[in-house]
């Protein structure tokens with residue numbers, strides 16, 4: 001590489017890419033001072049070069065040949081803000097194997113096949129940075145990858161999807177149902193035209209896999225993550241949570257601990273859960289993200305901020321560019337992948353959870369005993385029982401102690417089959433001491 005400057009290739013110039021270009025221009029003098037050499041943008045790969053993307057971008061920089069740009073000899077750092085698995089994976093493996101540093105925001109690729117990228121980085125002796133891939137602007141991956149490397153992380157609990165947090169916060173504040181809150185999120189530009197990746201938890205599951213891999217020094221992919229979306233959360237569920245002094249959040253939970261055979265293992269899940277209002281994550285409103293990390297020596301840590309949006313996400317990309325550029329100038333490298341622990345993934349059925357179950361039952365003698373018997377049969381201990389209404393219109397709200405998820409699921413299935421249970425109004429997992 002040229003020793004008097006660091007040359008950048010940008011792949012993609014959409015929401016995040018345009019902000020990366022703007023910040024590179026606006027902060028050029030400061031970035032040069034911090035790095036010790038100027039950054040030079042030598043090319044931008046786009047699909048449609050004629051599109052307007054800001055008046056200060058030199059049109060000569062645009063190309064539709066991303067692979068050709070990656071392969072150029074005068075490129076030191078490749079920044080990928082296109083997204084998706086292919087062709088991004090091919091571009092980035094090509095760059096890394098050739099010893100070029102990579103900065104990417106591509107959570108989908110890292111979660112599905114991070115191994116290929118890490119292996120290519122090891123092969124090429126190159127840096128792979130991806131702070132923007134999880135919780136946008138929030139510095140989270142660097143703390144997990146560096147600051148906490150002297151400690152043992154035991155649990156990561158996060159709100160890592162802004163769209164669904166906006167929807168659930170709005171349902172909590174106004175009593176609206178899911179559909180109405182989703183419409184509001186779409187109108188305000190928080191939800192995409194096709195909100196599936198957000199509301200069905202795919203986006204959060206990708207982020208959970210990346211967080212778990214870093215936290216537990218073990219390769220975890222999106223396929224290892226138990227995922228349940230939040231489209232089934234109703235206004236009645238939220239009202240029920242409120243009555244218990246709780247709210248409902250879409251959580252990603254990555255946990256390390258012994259499985260039923262006592263083997264150290266990792267469980268990673270994404271699902272809606274009731275949490276008490278006193279929990280630090282309960283107050284995270286609007287489209288904000290927050291991640292709560294627990295480590296043996298550090299104790300509890302909380303990371304909070306904007307997890308999406310062009311400008312906040314570009315902030316994380318720029319931080320990674322600076323780190324990669326400094327490393328190139330000093331001939332050093334970012335910490336390489338740490339996956340030595342090879343911990344097994346625990347299936348969801350073995351994850352210990354608590355449930356909140358709301359049942360519509362007949363208010364007759366023996367009903368409570370029968371219902372309690374089903375819990376006992378599956379070795380699920382009941383923590384609290386509350387009854388409201390009378391005769392044909394009674395509701396039982398049961399909160400359990402922690403039990404393996406499979407036992408809880410089997411309990412709910414058997415309850416559904418009872419004649420005395422007219423309907424199961426809601427089943428929600430409970431987290432955080434409620």
Ligand SMILES: NC(=O)c1ccc[n+]([C@@H]2O[C@H](COP(=O)([O-])OP(=O)(O)OC[C@H]3O[C@@H](n4cnc5c(N)ncnc54)[C@H](O)[C@@H]3O)[C@@H](O)[C@H]2O)c1
Pocket residue numbers: 011012013014015016017045046047048064066080081082083084087105106107108132133136307308309310313
């Ligand atoms: N937008 C956010 O808030 C946010 C937050 C965190 C991470 N990310 C991640 O950042 C990445 C980019 O997101 P975005 O919101 O900027 O998306 P975007 O859709 O706005 O931009 C992607 C751009 O890539 C271009 N592109 C597609 N195929 C291409 C090709 N073959 N060659 C060149 N360009 C091509 C598209 O035309 C588009 O302009 C994704 O991986 C996303 O997950 C986005």
Ligand SMILES: N[C@@H](CCO)C(=O)O
Pocket residue numbers: 136160161162163164198203307308309
């Ligand atoms: N759709 C994501 C964008 C950031 O990954 C969100 O709502 O948080």
Ligand code: NA
Pocket residue numbers: 131132133134135136137138139140141316
């Ligand atoms: Na981040």
